[in-house]
Amino acid sequence: MTRSDRFAHQAVTGEAKTLPDEQRPAVGPIALLPAAKAESRFVDAVSDAGGEIGELGSDTRAVVWLANDHPEALVEVLEQHPQIQWVQLPWAGVDAFADALSSHDRADLLWTSAKGAYAQPVAEHALALALAGLRSLSLRARATSWGEKIGESLYGASVTIVGAGGIAIELIRLLQPFSAEVTIVRRSAGEVSGAFRTVTSDRLDDVLPETDVLILAAASTGETRHLIDARRLSLLKPSAVLVNIARGPLVDTDALLDALQDERLLAAGLDVTDPEPLPEGHPLWTEPRALITPHSADTPEMIAPLLAERVRANVEAFVSTGRFIGIVDPKSGY
Missing domain, CATH: 3.40.50.720 (NAD(P)-binding Rossmann-like Domain)
Known part of the structure; x- marks a missing residue:
């Protein structure tokens, strides 16, 4: 048993928000992007919650974005795939994704972040x-x-x-x-x-x-x-x-x-x-x-299991409960 197994941080989630049926994203395949960052813990989180993982395509309905740089790549994904209705972001703060939020602020696109998780x-x-x-x-x-x-x-x-x-x-x-x-x-x-x-x-x-x-x-x-x-x-x-x-x-x-x-x-x-x-x-x-300190309050080793838990909880919301955590308001920027 490793030290991280014995002394694990727990997510401080705050209140989940149950969306009414008419505001819930359409259920369908979930793309983990960029694919190179889709390590097994994130794959397992989606599967354990009952989600369907698929490659990015015309039937993709949700994206779990795992990159902390090059946010313009996410903008490109959304422009090429307007049928996507839910995006899970990797950070608590979403200022790095300001352009994506502002350019894709539409009623049928739900944004969630990792706020509270870390x-x-x-x-x-x-x-x-x-x-x-x-x-x-x-x-x-x-x-x-x-x-x-x-x-x-x-x-x-x-x-x-x-x-x-x-x-x-x-x-x-x-x-x-x-x-x-x-x-x-x-x-x-x-x-x-x-x-x-x-x-x-x-x-x-x-x-x-x-x-x-x-x-x-x-x-x-x-x-x-x-x-x-x-x-x-x-x-x-x-x-x-x-x-x-x-x-x-x-x-x-x-x-x-x-x-x-x-x-x-x-x-x-x-x-x-x-x-x-x-x-x-x-x-x-x-x-x-x-x-x-070099923005190291939450190191990759610390946050990976916390992000995986947020992904699991929100995939469960996506496919069944509708109780999403960390909903982002694109207009306010958090």
């Missing part, structure tokens, strides 16, 4: 970056002498999470042992179980001054681009830590670099950057208060 590994990484930032581990990793004793504690800290999806839900659970006071900032009104409070995004400025750790877990859209800019960075305490495990464009990189260099922020833990990959020689690489 919440556990990503939340685990966010917690690691938050602890590293509070304990100034990026400074110590670069140190060449003993230096002074510095560090803040996560116990009892005020943690603000922007986003209310699966990552936020899992973070609330992981933060419980630290007695952290969690504030959720979300687009729409509504309480999130386990949070100290939930506020709408128009109140973000109100909660930033009291925040010890700011964790970004929101979708990347036109509305959220540079959500954290120079003005909002100035609202944070000099002892605050910023963690971004969502998408790089949520943060104004130049403004963040200025805040770190001027010591107006204790630390930043970044699993995503703008641009991405962060170019060699970029000043963030040598900024001692920045800890950067």
Whole structure:
């Protein structure tokens, strides 16, 4: 038995949505694309759910898209096969497929993503970056002498999470042992179980001054681009830590670099950057208060079984129950 077998992440799915019969895609053969990425676990997931796997052709009714690059290839598939009525995407965030979503936003095409599926590994990484930032581990990793004793504690800290999806839900659970006071900032009104409070995004400025750790877990859209800019960075305490495990464009990189260099922020833990990959020689690489990981919060080894489970659940919805998880609204971009 391997370590991954003994310590498996579980999908944080959120609520499934049952589509009325008239909105359900027509059942038919499912193509796993690109074919080179159709490993056995995905084939088994479709078969176990009662789905029929077939090569891409005129009778194809659904596509499970397994590639994380070259989204233009998916656009080409949809243009050549307009009879396809359901597409399962491989990532929680769908910004890479923005062109496909906008050009094929039609009533008879259902889009689903993996949102929520990777919440556990990503939340685990966010917690690691938050602890590293509070304990100034990026400074110590670069140190060449003993230096002074510095560090803040996560116990009892005020943690603000922007986003209310699966990552936020899992973070609330992981933060419980630290007695952290969690504030959720979300687009729409509504309480999130386990949070100290939930506020709408128009109140973000109100909660930033009291925040010890700011964790970004929101979708990347036109509305959220540079959500954290120079003005909002100035609202944070000099002892605050910023963690971004969502998408790089949520943060104004130049403004963040200025805040770190001027010591107006204790630390930043970044699993995503703008641009991405962060170019060699970029000043963030040598900024001692920045800890950067290469978009590795959810490694391929971690996410493959989680994606397979999402595929299984949604193929079951496709062929029988109609209860789909991770439905995407092409207009909102998530």
